[in-house]
Amino acid sequence: MDIAGWGKETEGGRVRVPILLYHRFGPVVTDSMTVETSVIASQLKYLQVQGYTVIPLRRLVASLAGKAPSPPDHAVVITVDDGHESVFTNLYPLIRRYHIPITLFIYPSAISNASYALTWQQLQEMKDSGLVDIQSHTYWHPNFKKEKKRLTAQEYENFVHHQLLKSREVLQQKLGGTVDMLAWPYGIYDDELVNDAKRVGYIAGFSMARHPVTRADSMMALPRYLMINQVQGIVFEKLLAESSRFREKRENQP
Numbered sequence: 001m002d003i004a005g006w007g008k009e010t011e012g013g014r015v016r017v018p019i020l021l022y023h024r025f026g027p028v029v030t031d032s033m034t035v036e037t038s039v040i041a042s043q044l045k046y047l048q049v050q051g052y053t054v055i056p057l058r059r060l061v062a063s064l065a066g067k068a069p070s071p072p073d074h075a076v077v078i079t080v081d082d083g084h085e086s087v088f089t090n091l092y093p094l095i096r097r098y099h100i101p102i103t104l105f106i107y108p109s110a111i112s113n114a115s116y117a118l119t120w121q122q123l124q125e126m127k128d129s130g131l132v133d134i135q136s137h138t139y140w141h142p143n144f145k146k147e148k149k150r151l152t153a154q155e156y157e158n159f160v161h162h163q164l165l166k167s168r169e170v171l172q173q174k175l176g177g178t179v180d181m182l183a184w185p186y187g188i189y190d191d192e193l194v195n196d197a198k199r200v201g202y203i204a205g206f207s208m209a210r211h212p213v214t215r216a217d218s219m220m221a222l223p224r225y226l227m228i229n230q231v232q233g234i235v236f237e238k239l240l241a242e243s244s245r246f247r248e249k250r251e252n253q254p
Helices: 037-049 057-064 086-098 120-128 144-150 153-175 191-199 234-251
Strands: 019-022 024-026 034-036 075-082 102-106 132-136 181-183 204-206
Touching: 024 037, 024 086, 034 037, 037 086, 037 234, 057 075, 057 132, 057 181, 086 102, 086 120, 102 120, 102 181, 120 132, 120 153, 132 153, 144 153, 153 191
Parallel strands: 019 075, 024 034, 075 102, 102 132, 132 181, 181 204
Antiparallel strands: none
């Protein structure tokens, strides 16, 4: 597999960096979004052995905004959506072992409330480690397409504003720090939602498009690879190789 130049700045300041998106972990697969703990452990080991560098998401965003140098060669970003308790019990020990940064996108209505969710104490402990950044996934993870059909125009406008703003406010109040990045629930976004997100203070948004981040991508809809349990072994290696080929194809387009 040719991984030369991954995440490397080339002529024109071009970069390609894959953002990996996970949801929850466990000893066995219980649903489509569960990745076995042994699988994520093997992936992290592979990245280390093969010379990849897992960088903070904020570092990539700063680079795209022209506020930081381009990422190093072989850069990868890891994100986890929702706030499932297995992030603390299964993933957190691994990121401490490998000393890698991750970003959690949280919808705070579930925290210390839903039986499956993390607690505020667990989030604080992870944040205090310096390895975990905590960002917004709206307040309670709505499907904006469904809500737009159900609500009047004014109700929908108010609903969107509440979902985007309250998540930021609660996370910042509970945990401190700056919350200015947003993962779109279900990967759903449009120009109206993007404009609303910008108005309440978000500087970057994240979708679930399957390709690496390049400078050609919109800052409010940066792509991420959805990781499921089947993406392991040679499939995981091919995903990384596919990302490299995508960038080469994209940059050679007239």
